[in-house]
Amino acid sequence: YDFLLTFDRERSLIWGSGWTFVKASYLLVRYCPFIESVVLLYHHFTPGLSREVCSATFKANGWLCFIGIATAEAIQTLRTWGVWKKDRRVGQVLATSFLAIVTPAGILCSKLLASLTCELHRYIYRSHTFKCYPVSPYSLALRIRAVF
Numbered sequence: 001y002d003f004l005l006t007f008d009r010e011r012s013l014i015w016g017s018g019w020t021f022v023k024a025s026y027l028l029v030r031y032c033p034f035i036e037s038v039v040l041l042y043h044h045f046t047p048g049l050s051r052e053v054c055s056a057t058f059k060a061n062g063w064l065c066f067i068g069i070a071t072a073e074a075i076q077t078l079r080t081w082g083v084w085k086k087d088r089r090v091g092q093v094l095a096t097s098f099l100a101i102v103t104p105a106g107i108l109c110s111k112l113l114a115s116l117t118c119e120l121h122r123y124i125y126r127s128h129t130f131k132c133y134p135v136s137p138y139s140l141a142l143r144i145r146a147v148f
Helices: 002-015 021-045 051-083 088-115 139-147
Strands: 117-122 130-135
Touching: 002 021, 021 051, 051 088, 051 117, 051 130
Parallel strands: none
Antiparallel strands: 117 130
16 A cells, blocks of 8 residues: 555656665565565466476565565665764674674575475365475475465
8 A cells, every 4th residue: 555655756756866776675675575476476376387387486486585585684784874874883793793694594595495396286175276385305494484
């Protein structure tokens, strides 16, 4: 709903300005959920997906989610640094903290998504329809990912 309320201002203030890192980050965070939704809806509601397409859409959604969260955290880190009047020491602590969190998260996300395979199972409500579900040797990690 708030996208519709603020789109006119966004179009005049954001789209008309030159490209910067902050603008690209803002647009990525703002529109990544829409792309995720399309990929997720395609994954869940397209009947007869092959294992390869199922795997690709699930992995794409995982990376889009990670990129969106990491970019939002980067924006928040930059805003916090700005509140501290761009103090060099605070910037170093924030940058180190950001990298210390995002780097291992990216590595874990990469390992988890690389380990995923997909299996076709009969859909409960229609016995002639197969749905694709990701499976992984890291079943605990997959359950944690499903919660988020």
